[in-house]
Amino acid sequence: GPKVLQIPSHQIIDMGQMVTLNCDPVSNHLYFYWYKQILGQQMEFLVNFYNGKVMEKSKLFKDQFSVERPDGSYFTLKIQPTALEDSAVYFCASSTGLGSAETLYFGSGTRLTVL
């Protein structure tokens, strides 16, 4: 099936540093998402993005978070500065459209550890 690629698979950084998580969505998809999953817990929505703009974000999407997709390249999640509570697995997802029947395709996640 369609593949969403996430780079890197693991990232370890010190608290206060900046980190950028990269996502290569399915090629013809137009809508992009980030989800956060703390180990063993539920999937939590962070943000969705279309046509260069944030469409919706949750309370978890703090001011230190930002997303962009410059010139159709990677869809990125940047955290600056990072905090200990940002340690989690971050999943990128994409879909062709925004209809209620649209399927989200997820990447394998980036495990972020903030020390």
Added chain:
Amino acid sequence: GDSVTQMQGQVTLSEDDFLFINCTYSTTWYPTLFWYVQYPGEGPQLLLKVTTANNKGISRGFEATYDKRTTSFHLQKASVQESDSAVYYCVLRNNNNRIFFGDGTQLVVKP
């Protein structure tokens, strides 16, 4: 507000047992309902989806019926295998295109 409830945090079975994972939902209109499966170290992947009330989705031996009367979307499989061990998420996408995940059910299948 809209929500998805999975009461079972973990289900432990032996190979060839019957699987039943409970899922109920709450929403105003007619959602699309999904089951996603997450294997260790991977992202959730679509198992099946149903867009129309009272229809059944079937995939890889799993099935789920979108029951509007009982607002349920239980997942079943007649005979599980060890390779089915994973976390299963019931997911709702409502008419406002918001997506709601259940808490997930960890399935452990012993050989």
